[in-house]
Amino acid sequence: MDSFAFEKRGKTSGGGAPGLMILKGLLSAIVLLFGVFMISSMFTHGQYAFAILFTIVIAGGLLVTWMKGMYPHRYIFPSIAGMVVFIIFPLVYTVYIAFTNYSAKNLFTLERAENYFLSQTYRIEGGDYQFKLYAKEGNKYVIVLNNQPTMLADGNPSEVRTYASPETVFFDKDQMEKPSNKTTASKTVIHVTKVDNSYTQDMEDCGIKCKAAFRDYLKSIKIKIDAQELTYTGLNTFSAVKNRFVRQDQVVLGNQETLQNSHMLKDVSDDSLIIPDMNDGYYKTIDTQTGEPVGERMAPGFRVYIGFEHFKRIFNDPSISTPFVKIFIWTVCFAALTVFITLAIGMVLACLVQWEFLKGRGIYRLILILPYAVPSFISILVFKGLFNENFGEINRILDFFLGWRPEWYNEAGYARAMILLVNAWLGYPYMMILCMGLLKSIPDDLYEASAMDGSGPVQNFMNITLPLLMKPLTPLLIASFAFNFNNFVLIMLLTNGGPDFLPEDGVVTTAGSTDLLVSYTYRLAFEGGAGGNDYGLASAIATTIFILVGALSIVNLKISKMGAKD
Amino acid sequence: MAIVQPKSIKYRILATHIVMCLFLLAVLFPLYMVVMISFREGNFATNVSDSFYDLFLPRMDSLTLDHWKLALGMSYVDEAGVEHLPPFPVLKWLWNSIIISFFTSAFIVLLSTTSAYAFARLNFKGKNALLNCMLIFQMFPSVLALVAIYALFDNIGEYIPFIGLDTRAGLILSYMGGIALHIWTIKGYFETIDASLEEAAAIDGATPWQAFRLVLLPLSVPILAVVFILAFIGTITEVPVASILLNDVDNYTLAVGSQQYLASQNKLWGDFAAAAVMSGLPITVVFMLAQRWLVGGLTAGGVKG
Numbered sequence: 090m091d092s093f094a095f096e097k098r099g100k101t102s103g104g105g106a107p108g109l110m111i112l113k114g115l116l117s118a119i120v121l122l123f124g125v126f127m128i129s130s131m132f133t134h135g136q137y138a139f140a141i142l143f144t145i146v147i148a149g150g151l152l153v154t155w156m157k158g159m160y161p162h163r164y165i166f167p168s169i170a171g172m173v174v175f176i177i178f179p180l181v182y183t184v185y186i187a188f189t190n191y192s193a194k195n196l197f198t199l200e201r202a203e204n205y206f207l208s209q210t211y212r213i214e215g216g217d218y219q220f221k222l223y224a225k226e227g228n229k230y231v232i233v234l235n236n237q238p239t240m241l242a243d244g245n246p247s248e249v250r251t252y253a254s255p256e257t258v259f260f261d262k263d264q265m266e267k268p269s270n271k272t273t274a275s276k277t278v279i280h281v282t283k284v285d286n287s288y289t290q291d292m293e294d295c296g297i298k299c300k301a302a303f304r305d306y307l308k309s310i311k312i313k314i315d316a317q318e319l320t321y322t323g324l325n326t327f328s329a330v331k332n333r334f335v336r337q338d339q340v341v342l343g344n345q346e347t348l349q350n351s352h353m354l355k356d357v358s359d360d361s362l363i364i365p366d367m368n369d370g371y372y373k374t375i376d377t378q379t380g381e382p383v384g385e386r387m388a389p390g391f392r393v394y395i396g397f398e399h400f401k402r403i404f405n406d407p408s409i410s411t412p413f414v415k416i417f418i419w420t421v422c423f424a425a426l427t428v429f430i431t432l433a434i435g436m437v438l439a440c441l442v443q444w445e446f447l448k449g450r451g452i453y454r455l456i457l458i459l460p461y462a463v464p465s466f467i468s469i470l471v472f473k474g475l476f477n478e479n480f481g482e483i484n485r486i487l488d489f490f491l492g493w494r495p496e497w498y499n500e501a502g503y504a505r506a507m508i509l510l511v512n513a514w515l516g517y518p519y520m521m522i523l524c525m526g527l528l529k530s531i532p533d534d535l536y537e538a539s540a541m542d543g544s545g546p547v548q549n550f551m552n553i554t555l556p557l558l559m560k561p562l563t564p565l566l567i568a569s570f571a572f573n574f575n576n577f578v579l580i581m582l583l584t585n586g587g588p589d590f591l592p593e594d595g596v597v598t599t600a601g602s603t604d605l606l607v608s609y610t611y612r613l614a615f616e617g618g619a620g621g622n623d624y625g626l627a628s629a630i631a632t633t634i635f636i637l638v639g640a641l642s643i644v645n646l647k648i649s650k651m652g653a654k655d
Numbered sequence: 656m657a658i659v660q661p662k663s664i665k666y667r668i669l670a671t672h673i674v675m676c677l678f679l680l681a682v683l684f685p686l687y688m689v690v691m692i693s694f695r696e697g698n699f700a701t702n703v704s705d706s707f708y709d710l711f712l713p714r715m716d717s718l719t720l721d722h723w724k725l726a727l728g729m730s731y732v733d734e735a736g737v738e739h740l741p742p743f744p745v746l747k748w749l750w751n752s753i754i755i756s757f758f759t760s761a762f763i764v765l766l767s768t769t770s771a772y773a774f775a776r777l778n779f780k781g782k783n784a785l786l787n788c789m790l791i792f793q794m795f796p797s798v799l800a801l802v803a804i805y806a807l808f809d810n811i812g813e814y815i816p817f818i819g820l821d822t823r824a825g826l827i828l829s830y831m832g833g834i835a836l837h838i839w840t841i842k843g844y845f846e847t848i849d850a851s852l853e854e855a856a857a858i859d860g861a862t863p864w865q866a867f868r869l870v871l872l873p874l875s876v877p878i879l880a881v882v883f884i885l886a887f888i889g890t891i892t893e894v895p896v897a898s899i900l901l902n903d904v905d906n907y908t909l910a911v912g913s914q915q916y917l918a919s920q921n922k923l924w925g926d927f928a929a930a931a932v933m934s935g936l937p938i939t940v941v942f943m944l945a946q947r948w949l950v951g952g953l954t955a956g957g958v959k960g
Contacts, residue, residue: 127814139810160863164773165785168766168834175832176792179800179807186802441675446668455943456679459686462942464892466910467935471689473917474924482688514682546667568794575796578894582914607798611895614802624802631799642794646787 117151135198138185142178146170180635186628188394193622195370195390202365202391203352206372209333210320211358215239216329218252218319222299223292229256230299233289234281234312234319234327252281252314253288265305274309281314300324333358343378367393399629412590412600412609413630420605423508424573428566430513435520440554442521443528454525461518469582472511499588501602508603512579516569523565524558531557564649571641575634580608606634693722693928722929742923743915744905745930752891752909752934755823759830760886764879767834771841772867776850789835797833798895804829805899821902829896833889837882844878845871881948888938909934 124147131140153159153166197205218234225231232254238246257279260270300307304324312319312327319327334354340362341347353364354372363372366382370393374384402409441447442454460468475483476497487493495503535553544552580586586601586608599612614627696717724731725741732738773779774786797804805820808829812819818828852874853866861869872879891910898911913934916927942949 136810161773161777161779164769168770168838171766171831171834172789172792175829176795179803180795182803183800441671446664447671453675456682458946460682462939462946464935464938466892466894466913467931468685470913470917470927471685471931474927475685475688571794575798577796577798581894607796611798611801628802634799635795638794642791646791
């Protein structure tokens with residue numbers, strides 16, 4: 090569209106009513122303030138990707154609002170921002186995850202893994218105390234602790250000491266659900282004092298009932314005996330615990346060199362040193378001679394950059410590449426066959442319902458579009474039930490006529506046939522609608538001329554209709570191929586990828602014979618079990634699909650442009 | 656008009672009618688079955704009738720409204736005196752779906768109209784590159800980036816809780832990325848409207864915004880309705896993103912929740928059928944009533960793309 094008379098004025102119309110300007114300024118200031126807070130907080134938490142994303146979006150928004158030359162961009166900014174945040178950023182972030190070992194086992198950042206280790210505790214020997222609860226008036230309770238007597242060298246048990254708390258209000262299970270009570274409890278320190286061993290003589294033990302009712306509360310509080318701090322370690326015991334790890338930034342190794350590592354931790358219980366191994370994302374004990382991390386992997390792992398490791402696995406590791414290749418071949422076959430079947434049905438039907446001698450074609454047309462009008466998640470689930478092997482209506486019909494009960498969900502061949510059948514039902518109306526639109530543009534005199542030559546309807550279809558339709562249809566067919574290549578909902582709702590490959594086929598991950606690449610990545614990422622929750626590997630496979638889809642869509646754009654030029 | 660008519664045309668018409676009717680039977684079979692199953696007694700395992708014909712026409716004495724009662728959130732008492740409660744909050748799911756789809760489509764119409772206006776009428780650098788870029792990125796399915804989308808909303812939720820995980824607003828927001836096709840559709844329509852009207856308005860001193868709102872928008876109501884319905888149907892049937900972002904059963908949309916009926920441990924075939932007909936019928940009816948216009952909108956965007 091050509092430029093407009095007001096175009097030039099538009100560029101200078103940055104102003105407006107003063108009231109609006111104030112509102113605009115106020116809103117911008119709020120966005121700016123909140124944005125700065127959010128972005129700086131993200132930076133300090135090491136969430137660089139998100140910080141950069143929101144910097145771009147907020148800066149873009151402010152720029153568009155205040156730059157006079159960017160007036161037209163104001164109209165497109167919201168949709169571009171939506172696209173950047175919810176499509177482009179997830180794409181880029183997925184590619185980034187593909188190069189890390191992000192998974193259920195390596196979930197945390199290094200900082201969080203380090204903090205986890207620093208919060209670990211171990212029980213000090215002889216620091217265990219048995220405890221009992223005694224109910225008092227006014228919903229208050231007293232906790233009484235006894236130390237565990239040990240055998241002394243002379244054969245006599247050591248002295249038993251008893252400690253008691255002042256009367257305290259405890260929170261029961263329901264009260265602990267409230268976040269405010271939770272925080273109060275976690276900050277509570279109960280000081281107990283030494284009392285006579287006969288202190289509890291006249292009091293009634295509240296027993297296991299109380300201990301169960303107040304378990305959550307007892308778990309979060311601390312008890313102090315003199316300088317010793319005790320925490321809940323079992324249904325009957327409080328124990329003195331000590332932090333197992335402390336920071337130690339450097340150490341002199343056996344070879345006289347000094348090892349510097351700001352994340353190094355010392356295990357107080359056995360004086361060993363652990364450092365993070367940045368190659369596989371685990372803390373390990375070091376070799377005191379060389380300073381290399383050589384010990385066993387200590388869970389939890391953390392996220393590290395691992396380069397092309399996942400991509401190598403996809404192509405070289407048989408436990409991944411075997412299902413990957415199988416699934417890839419099936420995905421291509423599925424998409425190609427679906428396009429072919431739906432196109433064939435759709436095109437023939439389109440020709441038939443446009444045939445002027447056919448009476449009632451309006452009604453035919455209306456009913457034929459029906460599968461397109463029913464929400465797909467409903468019709469797929471309806472088919473799921475109809476194809477049920479034991480009670481499904483389809484198998485009962487087949488059984489009645491042919492005595493045949495195919496195992497639709499347990500045999501790969503039948504499962505694939507079912508998928509193609511269902512998808513043909515779902516997909517032909519779209520092709521029919523497209524063909525009906527395109528058929529109108531074929532001039533009638535072509536058919537008249539061919540009728541003069543004495544050719545029949547089949548010849549007409551093969552020589553005139555098909556070739557003339559194929560050209561404008563090609564980009565749409567490629568788009569349909571790409572859509573079905575990634576037809577996740579169909580697979581997820583109908584078979585969820587099953588029947589699964591058997592473990593003896595050398596497959597460790599969850600993968601099935603009707604899985605498409607998309608559903609395979611979904612299951613890798615979101616299904617538990619062996620090899621499950623592997624976000625890194627799933628993202629690597631997703632990245633390879635991105636490349637395929639990207640190539641397809643560029644080809645498509647080229648083809649449709651060529652079509653437009655003709 | 657064809658001038659030449661072979662004599663065999665009667666037989667060809669007859670053959671076509673027969674083929675068409677057979678095909679229609681296959682098309683209507685699952686739809687007929689699900690409606691019937693919703694009125695038939697029992698769920699999967701509990702109803703294995705010996706008679707084959709009962710499959711298609713249930714006996715009168717096996718007709719029941721029990722499944723429908725459950726779908727509508729009511730309980731019923733069976734012959735043995737056991738009370739059956741609705742297995743899932745279907746009406747809640749339907750309500751969630753409607754709310755989410757309504758707001759999503761409203762925002763999509765809003766955003767894509769303004770963008771389409773800029774792309775159709777205003778001049779700025781990189782316009783065509785941007786348009787093509789949007790189309791290419793639209794081809795990437797969001798299923799592949801679910802891990803990233805989950806992480807994104809987990810993060811946003813820490814700062815702005817009401818658009819975080821497990822919220823309607825968050826889900827609506829996540830759908831704002833997929834509007835390129837709608838922009839193309841509306842842009843195509845704008846280009847069919849003569850620009851001289853707006854030029855006249857501009858000469859009378861209208862700003863671009865006024866020309867857009869007061870001249871172009873009122874002329875484009877039909878295409879906006881089409882885009883609204885298309886976006887509504889697209890949202891209400893969306894599964895992957897919703898299934899990742901929503902955790903609580905009460906927050907599910909229909910598309911996420913209805914799988915629960917036929918999950919491996921549940922075989923609530925009859926209950927599912929009633930819920931499916933109840934929720935699928937309105938959408939189907941709206942689509943069929945509007946199909947004349949929807950079909951135009953669908954192919955217009957597609958062919959030009």
